[in-house]
Amino acid sequence: MADSNITKRALASAMKELMASVPFSKISVGDICEKCEMNRKSFYYHFRDKYDLVNWIFNSEFIMRIPSKMYSDEWDFISDICTYFYDNRAFYSKALLIEGQNSFLEYFKDVLVAILNEYMKGYFSNKENQDFYITFYTDAFVASIVRWLKDKNCMPAEQYVVLLRSCIEDLAVKIVNTLPENARE
Secondary structure (H helix, E strand, C coil): CHHHHHHHHHHHHHHHHHHHHCCHHHCCHHHHHHHCCCCHHHHHHHCCCHHHHHHHHHHHHCHHHHHHCCCCCHHHHHHHHHHHHHHCHHHHHHHCCCCCCCCHHHHHHHHHHHHHHHHHCCCCCCHHHHHHHHHHHHHHHHHHHHHHHHCCCCCCHHHHHHHHHHHHHHHHHHHHHHCCHHHCC
16 A cells, blocks of 8 residues: 555656646646656556546545544634645646546535535525535635636735635625514524
């Protein structure tokens, strides 16, 4: 297992280096293998394709460490994921632009849907429309993160999270204040 992780990490490092200067669409499996001096057989032993490798990077660097973290609330989690993206923005600002089947964008959306389903299951009174709500919030969050990371003057994660939280909470307060007294429960 240790050798497997060493190989995967070498391929991941090569992918990150290549994506720093080459558009994803121009990177081939051969390029990745050449960069870390491995053969294609080694690559395909571990990954289906280059999309799978990009998804594995996020999974191994972020998702796999979630169970060891103790988040106090959903904002603690959002802060952690935003800090991770900010610290790795050179890679993720490009990875989030990859589109299509098996793309990181689709993988990240699937991960967020699973997480939001867990965190938000008690928030919605209309359970029939929960899938719609989760998809809406997922799309909004992903679009916001992509815009934030692409900004040439990308603000620090802490500042971004404060603005994001303020935006959501201020809107929620405004909505609640417009409800009739008997509907505010």
